[in-house]
Amino acid sequence: MGSSPVIKTTSRHVTTLVALIVILLTISPATAAEDPTYVSVLKFYGGIVAAFSIHEGGHALVGAMTGTDMDWEIGNYNQPLAFTENAGNNATGAAINSAGLLTQALGAEIILRDDRVDKNDDFVRGMMAWNILNPMLYAVDYWFIHSTNKENDNGYQGDLQGIEFYTNEPTAQGFAISMSLIAIYQGYRFLKTQSWTPDWLKSKSHSLSLSPLPRQRALAVTYNYAF
DSSP: OOSOOOOOOOOHHHHHHHHHOOOOOOOOOGSSSSOOOOOHHHHHHHHHHHHHHHHHHHHHHHHHHHHEEEEEEEEETTTEEEEOOOSHHHHHHHHHHHHHHHHHHHHHHHHHHHHSSOTOOOOHHHHHHHHHHHHHHHHHHIIOSSSSSETTTEEEEEEEHHHHHHHHHHHHHHHHHHHHHHHHHHHHHTTOOOTTSSSHSSSSSSSEEEOEEEEEOOOEEEEOOOO
């Protein structure tokens, strides 16, 4: 991506919508409408672990496909699991570092589109909570906190910083924004399927769309609300 995505909104309510996505998706089954059980809580956090594993599996898969040696460490770089790679070229390095978030987005899209998946199952809720919140937290860390994503001596740590290392800052910025917008869009769609979501959010008066802008390497997100 040569330029950063462009955000277009048609309502100031988009800020409220994003806040709701973050708040509601961090609610565990223990605070959902139905009575919680140990099983439901375990399923929720099991879904988080599964989504985390899919993210890391995306890195490993691209590494294997490109014949890249990867070393994995537990509890490194403020992460539960981290890797270092010996990429043969910049394209391979960028592909490995972007694979985690891209795999997450693909997994979330499969869940959203497959009618056979119970969207109110606690395991699925856990997976979607991670798939939606993780890209946004990655971006916030890359832009402001610099804890997980930062330069490390002559190298780097963190997926987004890795993309910048192998490409350039505008590409990393564009990727961070794009993944965040996709996560917001997927979160909005997932919330509309939940039994505990407020009726006003399920209403058809709300419309959120995500589409590429013509002749630009950018994304546009549009949120409409009819009073």
